[in-house]
Amino acid sequence: MDATIRLTVDGTAHEVTVDTRTTVLDALRERLGVTTVKKGCDHGQCGSCTVLLDGRRHLTCLTLAVAQDGAEVVTAGGLGEGEGLHPVQQAFLDHDGYQCGYCTPGQVCSAVGMLDEAKQGHPSHVTEDLEGDTDLTDDEIRERMSGNLCRCGAYAGILAAVREAAQA
Amino acid sequence: MSTETVEQTPTPITPRSVGTALGRVDGPEKVTGAARYGVEHHGEDGLADPLYAWLVQSTVAKGAVDAVDPAAALAHPGVVAVLDHTSAPRLEDTDDGELAVLQDARVHFRGQVVALVLAESVEAAREGAALVEVGYAAEDHDARFSADGATYRPDSVNPAFDTDSDQGDVDAALEAAAVVVEGEYSTPHEHNNPMEPHATLARWSDGDGDEVLRLVDSTQAVHGVASTVAPLFGLEPGQVRVTAPYVGGGFGSKGMPHASTVAAALAARAVAPRPVSLAVTRQQMFALTGYRTATVSRFRLGADTDGRLTAVEHRAYEQTSAVKEFAEQTAVATRMMYAAPNRRTSHRLAVLDVAVPSWMRAPGEMPGIFAHEVAMDELAEACGLDPVELRLRNEPDVDPESGKPFSIRRLPECLERGAERFGWAERSAQPRSTVDGDWWVGTGVAAATYPGYRMPGNAARVTALEGGRYDVAIGCVDIGTGARTVLTQIAADALAVEPADVDLHIADTSLPSASVAGGSSGTSSWGATVVAAAQAFAAAHGDAPEPGAEVVASADDDPLSGEHVFHSFGAVFAQVRVHRWTGEIRVPRLLGVYSVGRVVNPTTARSQLLGGLVMGLSAALHEESVRDPRFGHVVTQDLASYHVASHADVLDVDAEWLEESDDEFTPMGSRGIGEIGIVGTAAAVANAAYHATGVRVRSLPVTADRFLEVDR
Amino acid sequence: MRELTYVRASSAQEAVEAVTADADAMFLGGGTNLVDHLKLGVARPGRLVDVSRLPLDEVETRETPDGPVLRVGAAVRNADLAAHPLVRSGLPALSRALLAGASGQIRQQASTAGNLLQRTRCVYFQDVTTPCNKREPGSGCSALEGYDRYNAVLGASEHCVAVHPSDMAVAMVALDAVVVVLGPEGERRLPVADLHRLPGDAPQRDTTLARDELVTAVELPLTDLAARSTYRKVRDRASYAFALVSVAAALRMDGDTVADVRIVWGGAAHKPWRAELAERALVGQALDEDTVAAAVDTELATARTSEGTAYKLPMLRGTTAHTLTTLATTEDA
Incomplete structure (x- = not known):
């Protein structure tokens, strides 16, 4: 089943249609093309997919996108100010x-x-x-x-x- | 554009940038996540809108696929196709049993690819794979490894070493020896587990054009992938273009293409011209992307009362897969490590119905030297000698096996320098003699070695650009080693320009051929080639060339055929604490001192050596792939049950190196650093654990339960 | 085909009704275990009822006739609970247990109820290609004769030798915690000690809850004993690993002898294992290594081990002795 959700990623607002089974990780990587977040294990055992989600560090592989409608996601690509590094x-x-x-x-x-x-x-x-x-x-x-x-x-x-x- | 490749004998360069700590040229891309790996290239030049592939694995260890029923999978929304051995495109060459994916009904091991689902989304592909019904005619299988069952004698061991060696008269020497140490040492199956799982993005273009198959592959060798995959499909290597701009580690498992790469190419052919994205799952990696075989090493050491070795015998037992042979060179380093007039080594394999083992960081040396160096610790105790002193007394003048001199052999200085830094002199001779609060404390040492390898088949291109800048191209891969950075430095020095004036291109088969990023051979092989190309360029065009001037060259020196043998050496020191109530083991200090030739970049070299030490520590304390022989597959098949060292496990780890230059080996003077850090480390930890507790652990990993008196 | 539908519940009552009405529905909390299971194929719900946004995220003290309790909402994140000042001062075993679990990221996501209800990490349970009575009743137990390092040594059955993976639950049992549960029939309370069950011949049931009962809160008595508690975990890595064994303990001394003690073991059984026999053996005794070891052995008399789990007995003995003697020393100071 599909659902359309809103995600703000690195300051950019997106509307994206996801499957109810889509994780935030796959929504970012496969549906929004945001590959600054990495898939290392897909089961919460490595930390490669860590982002800041609503300000907290968060494993996107263990989170269904449909449950995060409206969330604000910051990846490594959005940490810095402008072109500068954090x-x-x-x-x-x-x-x-x-x-x-x-x-x-x-x-x-x-x-x-x-x-x-x-x-x-x-x-x-x-x-x-x-x-x-x-x-x-x-x-x-x-x-x-x-x-x-x-x-x-x-x-x-x-x-x-x-x-x-x-x-x- | 094709320029003839010239042969050039490289001569030593004057180090200017080489030897300095240039920051990684690709660092900003990595810390921001902008660096794209493997399947992350979907959306780029012709690779957009891929279908997602998901592998279906066999649930029997041996037998044949009866029937594959794709109906339920195909009925699932988003599933586009299911390929099995009856429907997958045919390969031209099926000699390599690991790579003959979906070509017949045979099942050779549990976890083998038996079908493949293609779908419009990751979710549909995963669900589709779960819905494919596979029927089997199962047969009895054998997946249980034991040394006594390892009776097959391979023709050679990896990559091309003699299976056995026998010099002098070991039995007589042991008979006559004043001191004999005999022991069995074992190491478990281990999985490389690079952080980026193996992944391939593939597109097939039917019809004309040079490029038929396009792959973005997570590999240590783009040219190796092209030359392996092309003949499977009846293509010329030039018709397969492979890129790997960023690779999230490999440690050997990405040194050669595995079934997943072929599966992606097959799938792409089936749905051409639609691209296919195939990311192997972490769990699937435990069956499909190679691993280090378990080993058993039976050692017999004979020595005189002064601790001088008179005999060394190392019988190695390991296992391989019935579908493809891989014989690890477990006992090969024993042939050259110490002086002993009588030496015998052998390798015997159990041929099992299991997944295909392959390269993992220092194949051979890692498990073999673990065994040898723990045995040496036992010999030191048997002789009443300090373990450092024992090793110093057994230094050979020349390579014991070939009789040739080493180009540089500075193991004694590594041991002495490490002992000095570690405060070894204050060490108590008695094991189980130091307690700090609730912890037993001890220290241990082990030696390390790794051969210098230079690979054939490399060429580099140098092109003059405007403004005194150069384009330097070689089709090698940076899997995190820092190759992009150090080759920039080497090229700069060879061309007598600044690193900023070098525009380096790698990781693409459209660039000149390069060998694998493996065997600690990368910098040596590619660097020597870049130097040869730069020097050939200077010879042809001088130091003020016209923009556009170009030379492609390969290095025609062959140090390995000369009068010397080339080995790196190291000494690893470990401090271990074992909790006297719980058995928990910690390694508060780990130090490696190395002789590795000239260090091209102290920052990236240090990270490489530390990384090797950490992986050795991880093997010492954690790593074990547990195969359940009833089923035939590894059941600790994720990163929660296959532990690799976490940050909290890695305390004070340090590495240093001796100043030297091995000018005979490479024009940079370097010898290779990727593997040696993992060698000897687990032995140093096990020896330190013995010193702390008096408990001798002869099999890895060294876990808490080893130090508890097990009852009932 | 099977659809997966999703609904975000607006109240606990609505969530319970939604799960009651649909036999294929499951509650979704922080997701750290359920999303894992969705991908593995271990859980195959048709409907997810999201309870993570329910207003169940308060931590508050309440006075009761039996004294003050700390009431923790079911949706409170593990990281927040571990860091709560009242937990750190009054229920240190709980804080320590939470901090010993999972990773910093997972503790930011995982909820209190989800932590309690997480399922075993037995490798066979998580591998749908192998038999497992917990996952597929009647299919057999692969762990019994298989990879056994993490298996139970107490209270297991021929049908299942899995252990409960939670650290937090072990501490909660030691702290006499009570879960508050909302079901179709209304609210009920039960001790956490009675929440998890032994496998017996129905290992598919981890707990005594019905599938449509929702944990809404956990209540923890704030007692003197609870304030003198701790949690010690032994694992194969220094961090980010499940327990080989663990000990939650609380101790009150009367001079040189034990006045009151709680000992609960993790990594030992299908549920947090309260070592009541050991507790009883210790009351009134001086606390030294040998006394604790002897007390532990009374509890371990019924233990059953295999080659791969034999180490757990000396490890439980040593860890329990170390934890209690350390607690006693700390209290002296």
């Missing part, structure tokens, strides 16, 4: 936080969303004092970024990039 993206370049680049858009979106969570004081699995302040140590960054697998093993660069962005 500071997190620049930090990934500066620290070589990637190799093949396939997980990278998801890593970048995840980092942006994660830094916002940390700013709001969210704890993590490695936070020792649940009632204390959130201090983004290296272990905190690693844990909070663990929903994004990188098979090239660029974690050292990703850590350095996110650390720098967190301190900016």
Whole structure:
């Protein structure tokens, strides 16, 4: 069954007809041609499809498009201002936080969303004092970024990039 | 436009950009997601509006397809066609059992392609595939690997090594040895799992024109795909155009085309001229895109009381598929690793009704050196020697196998430098002697090696542009290694211009031929070719050429036929913590020190070496493809049940390299870095775990349960 | 052919009615498990009733005759619940369990009810080409003689050896949580401990809920014991992996001896496994490694293991001892 929904993607409003079974990921990639979001596993096990959906980091492969009518999606392609790069993206370049680049858009979106969570004081699995302040140590960054697998093993660069962005 | 390819012997270049940390030239595209991979090219030049293909896989491990009933699938809205072995276009050549997709009714392994659905949407294709009814005449199958069942002796092992070797008298030496260490070491099936699943966008153009088949493929070798796929369809390689502008990793699995690439081409032919988009699912990758075979290595080491090896025996057992042979060179590195007058190696395979194994990062060295280096750790203990010292005492003067000198062999310096950085001198000799809070702590070391490979079949084109700039073209692929960046640097130095003055083109079969991005051979093979082309260009046109002047050249030097053998070496040091209550294992420190020739770009090289170390760590702690022999397929067939290291698993990992230049091997002085980081790493971790706990783990992965006293 | 229709419910009542009326209908919450199952073919609903936008996203305290409770709306996202100040201070085991589950992204999407109702990750359950009694009653259990590393060691049956995958549910059982359920007959409450069931001869049923009953909230008593709770998970990766075993524990000491204790295990059974025998054995005892191990062994007397699950017994023993002794130390401090 088809349905027509509205999605705002990287600042551009779209009306798109989707199948009720269409995920946000496939709606973006196959129906809107937005390939700045990547499909790595299609089952919520790798993080490559991470976007910011209504401001939260979100796996688009586990989300039906029909349930997100009216949502605002920001992909790695829409993070920067105009032609410029988002500071997190620049930090990934500066620290070589990637190799093949396939997980990278998801890593970048995840980092942006994660830094916002940390700013709001969210704890993590490695936070020792649940009632204390959130201090983004290296272990905190690693844990909070663990929903994004990188098979090239660029974690050292990703850590350095996110650390720098967190301190900016 | 065809320019004759000239042969040129490259001479060493003067490094100017080479050796500097030029940022990746394709970085901005990657961090913004603008880089397009594989099937993301739909919508471009003639590839718009594709049909979506979905593979239907066999649910028996052996037998024949009785009948394929497509009715329910075809009745589903959006489903356009169902192809099976009766309806798919015929291939001209079906010798390669893996690639003979939908050509007959035989089922050789569970998960084989038995039908293919084409639909107007991803959703319809997926649903259609679920609706195809396939009947089978199943036969008894054998999918259980055991060393004792591995009795088949292959003619050679990958790529063309002798199956067995026997030098001196191993049995007599073992008989006479003061110390003998004997052990069985095993590694599991592992899957490459690049983040971008294998994917192909295909279009068939009937009729005239040079280009009949157009593929955008997620591959490590566009020319390799063209030359493999073309004859299957009765085409000349030139009639198949393959591009792969961006590739989301491969680690060997995209080194050669698998069934999915052929399936996409078949489907495109069936619905020509409509393009077809075929993205292999993550789950399907566990059956269809290659994997590292499980191995069992039976080692016998004999030594004198000073720890000097007198005998090394490595019997390797592994498995292959009945439909296509792949014999991993598990024991080959053992032939050259250490000095021992008596050495014997062998490879025996179990031929099973299973998916086709293939290349995965350092095939052979990764599992073989794991076994060898854990055995060496056991020998060090048996001899009462420090593990670093044991290795230093067994350094050969020349390659033990060929008797030829190594161009450069600096394993001792790697070990010594690593020991110094790691604080090895403070290490306690006793295992299970250090506790920090709730954690046992230990350190371990292992050596690593990987051969230097230079591949034939490369050519590069240099064309002068306006303003002192150059167009440099070679049909190689950057799968994340940084090839685009380092070839730009190499070309710049060879042409004596700035990197910004080089317009590099790769990843297209319309460009001169290039070998696979594999075997740590890319930069060496392509770089030497680019240098040859630049030097041939300078010879023909000088350093102030007319715009449009052009040379296509290949490198005709052959270092491998010379008087030296070429190997990279490394030493890996690991610190391990094992939780004394839960058995959890962590690796807080991992350091690799390498001798790899000249490093062309310290940024991308570091990432490559770290990436290898991380994949080795991942193999040490996590990776295992569990095949259920009753069914015949891998049941841990996704990224939730096949674990690769997550960010939280990777703590302080560092790599450094010795300053050197292997001028005899390549004009850049480089030797190759893609594989060596994964070699030895799992052994260093297992050895450190032993040092921490006193528990010797001889099979990967090293998981928490190994450190608990299992009861009941 | 089969159509999949979608409707966004405007009230809980309407959602229940929609599912009651259509035998092929299912509730859709955060989707992190159901969308996965749609693609795998594990779930094949004809109609999705979206409950994710219902106004069930409040976290609030309520006074009851038995004391204060924290009422958590069914649609509250896992990340928000873990970060809620009252959860962090008063129900630390819940916060820890949530943070030990899945990934940052999934916790932003997954709902409280969905987390409770997620289904096993048994590899055979998720592979529709293999027999599985949970997915297809009567087809057989592939895990029994197959890949067993993650199988249950307590309360399993010859029909199913799957474990429940939720971390959060394990903590909730330790915290005496109650689920509030709306069905066609109206609202009812039941302890989370009674929500999940053992497989017996009907492993297709994960819970005691009817298919048209909607979880609308979870209520958690805010007690002194709950404030002294924690959650410890052991897994094959440092993050983003399901439990090999896990322990939710709460502890109140009286001097050097145990006054009150809760021990609930994850990764052990088809449901969060409350180790009541172990709890009883510990009350009044001094808390040391050997005492805990002995207490755990009373609970494990009925455990049944296979080659691949034998490790779970020492792992449960060690993890439980470590968790409780750590809790005791923390309380001292």
